[in-house]
Amino acid sequence: MKLLVTGGAGFIGSAVVRLAITRGHAVVNLDALTYAACLDNVADVAGDPGYSFVQADIRDRSALDATLARYRPDAIMHLAAESHVDRSIDGPGAFIDTNVMGTYTLLEAARDYWDANGRPETFRFHHISTDEVFGSLGPTGMFTETTPYDPRSPYSASKAASDHLVRAWHETYGLPVVLTNCSNNYGPYHFPEKLIPVIILNALAGKPLPIYGDGSNVRDWLYVEDHADALLTVLQKGAVGESYNIGGENERTNLELVQTLCTILDGKRPKESGTYSDQITFVTDRPGHDARYAIDPTRIRQELGWRPSVTVEEGLERTVQWYLDNEPWWRALQDRDGVGQRLGSAK
Known part of the structure; x- marks a missing residue:
């Protein structure tokens, strides 16, 4: 199968x-190379004969048309998005422009490409989204595929809008789509402005380990390589027009997560005195911070036979070791715009 992967x-x-290249698929990687992108992330497969790279923006219709005409993919996996909640609070316009208008432009290009090629039944447009579109949960309950949308941040609102567009293009034009909504990802190559890499890198630098509020916010953590496996499973086995929630089945409070990271670091790279948890600092909470996310993965487990392969403790152990082993990668990204600064505090 030949895949066009945005982002x-x-x-x-x-x-x-x-993962797709490893499994023998041909991949066209289309990316605008904005601040959070890094071609070193795919260096291990860049020399594969099945890999191609196109630098283009999903808002650029002519570039999309040219890419589709040249490479003729069997499926589009749409991951390109602005995704950092804190940045969306400070600058929502970029999220509306990329996540909403970019998805619209890509849908239109995909629809014309699909029409021009006789509307093949095997074609798929796979839209990758987030559990944040469902809003915030209380102490109990889980998000299912039928949970009403209730986004609380500019980021989640923009992703909710893009989800609705994808469903509308399926219902109105017949475009064969599948959708997925995932829980919080972590793992190798995580851009160093997100919680887990911030904690790891600040700990190693002897800096404070910032936790919003009292650290009681709960997230369901999904190892990124498990997520990639789930996405390829949905692409190949998912029912057209359906959505699938992908969760790690690993709920932890932010404080529990940070304490686990500190314990792992204590074992792998002990401090001269004290423990890394001594660096934990509670900071003013993010505006509109959702209390809890939790995914019910029953559909993908029962219908497609997928479930995560690692616990959060196993995944965090691998992640910490990866950052310890790959200092040149993260050092090169620490000078990029906004990295290491407190974002998302605007009122």
Whole structure:
């Protein structure tokens, strides 16, 4: 199968590219190379004869048309997006422009490509989204595929809008789509502005380990390589027009997560005195911070036979070791715009 992966130089997109190439698929990686993208993320597969790279923006219709005409993919996996909640609070316009208008432009290009090629039944447009579109949960309950949308941040609102567009293009034009909504990802190549890499890198630098509020916010953590496996499973086995929730089945409070990271670091690279948890600092909470996310993965487990392969403890152990082993990768990204700064505090 030949795949067009948008955002393939990003964190999740690059995991998809690496796994797809490993499994024998041909991959066209289309990425605009904005601040969070890094071609080093796909360096391990860049020399494969089945890999191609196109630097283009999903808002550029002519570039999309040219790419589709040249490479003639069997499926589009749409991962390109602005994705950092804190950045969306400070600058929502970029999220509306990329996540909403970019998805619209890509849908139109895909629809024309599909029409021009006789509307093949095997073609798929796979839209990758987030559990944040469902809003915030209380102490109990889980998000299912039928949970009403209730986004609370500019980021989640923009992703909710893109989800609705994809469903509308299926219902109105018949475009064969599948959708997925995932829980919080972590793992190798995670851009160093997100919680887990921030904690690892700040700990190693002797800096404070910032936790929003009192650290009681709960997330369901999904190892990125498990997520890539789930995405390829949905692409190949998922029912057209359906959505699938992908969860790690690993709920932890932010404080528990940070404490686990500190314990792992204590074992792998002990401090001269004290423990890394001594660096934990509670900071002013993010505006509109959702209390809890939790995914019910029953559909993907029962219908497609997928479930995560690692626990959060196993995945965090691998992740910490990866950052310890790959200092040149993260050092090169620490000078990029906004990295290491407190974002998302605007009122």
